[in-house]
Amino acid sequence: ETGVTQTPRHLVMGMTNKKSLKCEQHLGHNAMYWYKQSAKKPLELMFVYNFKEQTENNSVPSRFSPECPNSSHLFLHLHTLQPEDSALYLCASSPKQKNTEAFFGQGTRLTVV
């Protein structure tokens, strides 16, 4: 248990659906991240939030829309996804300090049909 909780753990959605992934941490961290992990590919950093402000968007398609209402919660809103978006989506958090590790949630296994 890392202190970072992701829900749901599994999600199957059609290409026309709208769904949201949720991430929550009560570790007092100020930075939160979304990563995408596809089969046979390296971890891809998608978004970074620091103190609720988005500080990085790695050219992620607009069908992925992040939201960070406060430092403890992070959402990833999904709409009109493609089958190639099927992957494990990992949320992580870290203190602002640069020499610390990130703490990861268990991930949401997303399947787009």
Place this chain on the structure above:
Amino acid sequence: AQSVTQLGSHVSVSEGALVLLRCNYSSSVPPYLFWYVQYPNQGLQLLLKYTSAATLVKGINGFEAEFKKSETSFHLTKPSAHMSDAAEYFCAVRFLYNQGGKLIFGQGTELSVKP
């Protein structure tokens, strides 16, 4: 450009044998370095980290890693593999003065342990 490379996408060892997973980074300034482990359909769990203190770092589950500046390496070792060590291992770095200090991951190495 700063980067991190894991040599070998798949390593197979026998139970009881030495585990060696390789990680090299590319940077003129030593970064902070981390090893994570991922079991199937799970998130990443920190094994150990190097943050400019002792160069030999001990982690959980009997793993350790040695930071070698001259070789720009941070290889992960365990003297005797257990079946439960079978998982994917990721080396990660934080480059202090570039790329916003973000955490960058290597490609991962899948470790198989044979009985």
